[in-house]
Amino acid sequence: MTPGPRELLKDAGLRITAPRLAVLGWLADHPHATADQVADGVRARLGTVSTQAVYDVLNACARTGLLRRIEPAGHPARYETRIGDNHHHLVCRSCGRTEDVDCVHGAAPCLEPSHASGFAVDEAEVLFWGLCPDCRPAT
């Protein structure tokens, strides 16, 4: 079954602290949130939490693979707890709203550039850009 935030942190070698549990917990219910939104959500649960702590938690978790960071050009970064399944994203150019999109081509082909110019490639990122239903009317 799905391990809780506690186990995830422990397995990643990170200490279990209130801000971390709150960030992971809140983010599980609110995927694709920005650091700002996470800070608000966490403060609603814990009271005062410094902005820096939120960034530290997000960075630590992203670094250890507990969280995935999505950084759409021109919008603040967003975070999600759905990891390890190589899915992609759909981003609204106008409001930055982000949705999941399952991999277009099954598994492998997404990760194979035709020639890598000597680069050691470790990730292929696919982003679909468009306008979400709410932002579309303003045609």
Added chain:
Amino acid sequence: MTPGPRELLKDAGLRITAPRLAVLGWLADHPHATADQVADGVRARLGTVSTQAVYDVLNACARTGLLRRIEPAGHPARYETRIGDNHHHLVCRSCGRTEDVDCVHGAAPCLEPSHASGFAVDEAEVLFWGLCPDCRPAT
């Protein structure tokens, strides 16, 4: 044949100015340059050019499709004159060096998310992340 910067600007409905000609000209010889690098290159040709003018030119050209902007997460934006052929990019995580990669799947498949959640999708962006030959030794 390939139209020169002059014709490109005119066709895009933009006025022909020294900064614009210099930016397009310089960028044609130096693809994947940052705004900073463009500013340096343009100043070497023209003397004094304000940073703002460079950003204005880059934005105007990107908006009208004369230039493509690539914004790799965590690195300043880069610009290129190669447009309209749906190619992708390879970015070095460490130094930001960017190279072209031809489309992995010919033409069409790159543009089809499996389901778009009501979004009007207009672009699929593919970015390959890795380490360039110069940054790799530091293993």
Added chain:
DNA sequence: TCGTTTTCTTGACTGATTCCAGAAAGCATG
């Protein structure tokens, strides 16, 4: 319980980019 190490707080700071107001071109027209 202690001591080390990690994490959190506060506050200053950075880098890339944009906003603003006014001055200086560009260019369609007469």
Added chain:
DNA sequence: CATGCTTTCTGGAATCAGTCAAGAAAACGA
């Protein structure tokens, strides 16, 4: 080749997301 409207350029201040730094506080292995 003058005129006047519009776009673009200049210089400087400002924004925004995120990072750096120093010390206080909390976690956890012994």
